[in-house]
Amino acid sequence: MFPTDARLMHRARERLVRLARALGVNLRQTYERVGKLALIKHQRYAHAKQFKRANKALRTLRTQLGRVIRDIRRKIGTDEALNAAFAWPLSLASRVRDQRPRQRGQKVYSLHAPEVECIGKGKAHKPYEFGVKVSVATPIQRSKGGQFVAHIKALPGAPYDGHTLEKVLPEIESQIGVNLNRIVADAGYKGHNAPYKHRLKVFTSGQKRGVTDTIKKALRRRAAVEPVIGHLKAGHRMGRNYLAHRRGDAINAVLAAAGYNFTLLIKWIRLLFAFVLPTLISSLRRKPTLHAA
Incomplete structure (x- = not known):
């Protein structure tokens, strides 16, 4: 599956909402239901090659992600612990929000591995x-x-x-x-x-x-x-x-x-043993011959 901008923005918003809940930051709106619906609409319109409607759904996803980013920044304020916890996720989400299709240069293709x-x-x-x-x-x-x-x-x-x-x-x-x-x-x-x-x-x-x-x-x-x-x-x-x-x-x-x-x-050692071992075993099993004086 190709990493589309729509899915990346949806996943970035989900990760920010999950982290905010874990740290006790109450958001004004999480966009869980309408965000998932916008992603489904974008995928359906893109599959049907209705690109105007697909781009409209993509703008909706970008707006939702931007609102969550701004809401988190307002809520954490000057709290050093929360700023340290949200520094990297917010930076990554901002990069995902700002990048555009067919953009030249480095883009984010994966949230868990941004170096991809x-x-x-x-x-x-x-x-x-x-x-x-x-x-x-x-x-x-x-x-x-x-x-x-x-x-x-x-x-x-x-x-x-x-x-x-x-x-x-x-x-x-x-x-x-x-x-x-x-x-x-x-x-x-x-x-x-x-x-x-x-x-x-x-x-x-x-x-x-x-x-x-x-x-x-x-x-x-x-x-x-x-x-x-x-x-x-x-x-x-x-x-x-x-x-x-x-x-x-x-x-x-x-x-x-x-x-x-x-x-x-x-494989080479296995072939070597396949040829050498039978020879060794046969030589060990061979009985010595006795000569009369």
Whole structure:
């Protein structure tokens, strides 16, 4: 479900009302019944593509949230304890109230995780993703044990893909302890800012100039990173992060990659034991032969 402005304003008002009740602040009006009705109307009108009526319901939700914010500020006055308790919720609710559709720059997409960003994918079945951008690097060469993750890093701020290589490539070299001979990336890395020593080693999908048969083979091999990303999201909890704040995003990405690599290692160890154990057992069961003197 996409985080619509209507639902965010409705949830922000609900959270403020709940906190006011918990702290004993009596509000003039909570808009519980009419607020829910306005949200339902907005959803129905938007679904029916009656956007004038939907925008009218959205203005109603924005007005209700603004009234609750102003009422709370009047009631808490100069009380230091109440001001400290309401500081962050009121700031977040004000940001939600002031933001507009198609607004440029940082927006609030989640009340419990305001650091969430909107990442445009450009795909028909999934035009947007909400979270934080993550850089994933795997070896070009085929490995019998599977495609391991060599480096992973969360990149907050939704930077342009090509502008991430300046920081990512030196980190990869320092982590694996080997100089990179060739870097292949998708078309989103065009116009990259790789360090000077790597600038002529970066090749992107669709590139024509300076592409030999060996590099073409490496560019075809680039697609091997896609199933790795799919496994990280679906099987190792990178698709949904339960750790809070920016630090939690960075930790979750590293833990997902570590879990994926350990899965490949465990599969390799299991196969090793499947071949070695029968040989050991048969050698132990074999009876020694006695020779007569």
